[in-house]
Amino acid sequence: MSFIDNFEQLTTNQKEMILKFLYHEHDSERRKRLIENYPDIDFSKANEELTFSKIKGFIFQKKFYEVDYHKDVLLKICKIILEKFPNEQDKLFSIKGRTKIYFSKNVSDFRNNYDIIEGTDIYADVNVDAVSINKRCQKILQKYGIDHKSEFKLIML
Numbered sequence: 297m298s299f300i301d302n303f304e305q306l307t308t309n310q311k312e313m314i315l316k317f318l319y320h321e322h323d324s325e326r327r328k329r330l331i332e333n334y335p336d337i338d339f340s341k342a343n344e345e346l347t348f349s350k351i352k353g354f355i356f357q358k359k360f361y362e363v364d365y366h367k368d369v370l371l372k373i374c375k376i377i378l379e380k381f382p383n384e385q386d387k388l389f390s391i392k393g394r395t396k397i398y399f400s401k402n403v404s405d406f407r408n409n410y411d412i413i414e415g416t417d418i419y420a421d422v423n424v425d426a427v428s429i430n431k432r433c434q435k436i437l438q439k440y441g442i443d444h445k446s447e448f449k450l451i452m453l
Contacts, residue, residue, distance in 0.1 A: 367422040
């Protein structure tokens with residue numbers, strides 16, 4: 297039994313101590329191994345409020361990705377998904393708001409704050425808060441048949 301096997305039974309202070317240890321581990325390779333070895337812990341719950349929060353990275357399908365900003369999570373998830381499903385771009389384009397387009401090949405579809413998804417000719421709207429970005433990532437994964445609850449975890453500072 298490892299020190300995190302009974303994570304849900306620990307006190308809030310004990311959980312915070314473990315999460316801070318993992319977040320502040322200076323050896324990035326060791327930190328990646330620690331986080332990947334505990335896929336059952338939802339590290340995104342370490343900081344309930346995503347707005348104005350600092351992100352460290354995310355885990356997707358047991359692999360840790362380090363990012364600097366919440367928008368980088370969205371762009372990286374899109375890149376990964378489009379590499380896995382190169383002939384299914386239409387699923388990504390079908391994810392949109394009531395009046396807002398989230399993804400397009402035409403930059404003029406966006407008023408401000410958009411970024412290109414690396415390795416593609418697709419632009420993503422990144423003019424949203426961290427909560428909306430997280431929800432958008434979950435929608436993308438659902439659209440491609442990936443269980444976001446077990447395969448996608450945010451790592452907050």
